[in-house]
Amino acid sequence: MRIIFTLYFTFFTALLFSQDVAIVKYKGGGDWYSNPTALPNLVKxxxxxxxxxxxxxxxxxxxGSIDIFxxxxxxxTGHGNVFFSDDDAENLRNYLISGGFLHIDDNYGMAPYITKELKKVFPNSELIEIPKDHKIFSSAFNFPNGLPKIHEHDGKAPQAxxxxxxxRLVLLFTFESDLGDGWEDPEVHNDPEDVxxxxxxxxxxxxKYVFEN
Structure with missing residues (x-):
């Protein structure tokens, strides 16, 4: 028990002082590797x-790795199937309640799979829509109308x-927006610069919200 406590204390301390980010590789056959230039471009x-x-x-x-801490x-992100083993789910749950944050960006088609798997992570919690006046929409830049629409999928409004x-907001799921496509190199999707x-x-x-809260 003391060893486990020491490990989690060390991980929690690392979370407090680190500003590094990472992409989550998951099981199930979904393309977790899609949008390879997205997160590096966002970091820059x-x-x-x-x-x-x-x-x-x-x-x-x-x-399922302790490296997430x-x-x-x-x-x-991804378009298709997601599967969390029991160990994956427990690891993610411990990470999130210890101070970590997970952003899941639906790259189109991910929603039915990830929503089911998140019930393994937090069986008693539901994804709830984040109101437009939440500070995640104004921490650095103002988005008074909430999540922006980057790519068209099914003609639905973007939702967070x-x-x-x-x-504390520990997990963000962005849907019908496709932020990651907008973070990619310009020639990948040929989006207008303003988009x-x-x-x-x-x-x-x-x-900014994650690092300040």
Whole structure:
């Protein structure tokens, strides 16, 4: 028990002082590796515009690895199936209640799978829509209308959902927005510059919110 406590204390201390971010690799066959330039571009944007000092060499960590505790911010995306083993779910739950944060960005088609798997992580919690006046929409840049629309999927409005623990937002699920596509290199999707800028600004809001709360 003392060894476990020491480990979690060490991980919690690392979360307090680290500004590094990582991509989550998960099981199930979904393309966790999609949008390879997205998070590195967001990191550079944050370092250039909101005074962060994040390592631009973005790491990949597995959902069930204790390595996730080195990173206060985890990003997860994909189009398809997601599967968390019991060990994965327990590891993510411990990480999130210890001070970590997970941003899941639906790259189109991920929603039915991830919502089911999140019940393993927090069986008694529901994803709830985050109100537009939440400070995640204004921590660095103002988004009075909430989550911006970056790519069209099914003609639905973009929505931001969250899971809260002790009044702290520990998990953000962005749906029908596709922020990650907007963070990619310009030639990947040929988005107009103002659309990419909106995506990067909203991403910077998420990062700033995580590091300051």
């Amino acid at each position: 944007y944050c370092n250039d515009n909101i005074d962060t000092n994040i390592n631009e060499n973005v790491q990949t960590v597995e959902a 080195q990173f206060p911010f985890l990003h997860m 959902f969250g899971i809260f623990k002790d009044n 990419r800028e909106k995506a990067l600004k909203m991403g910077a809001n998420i990062v």
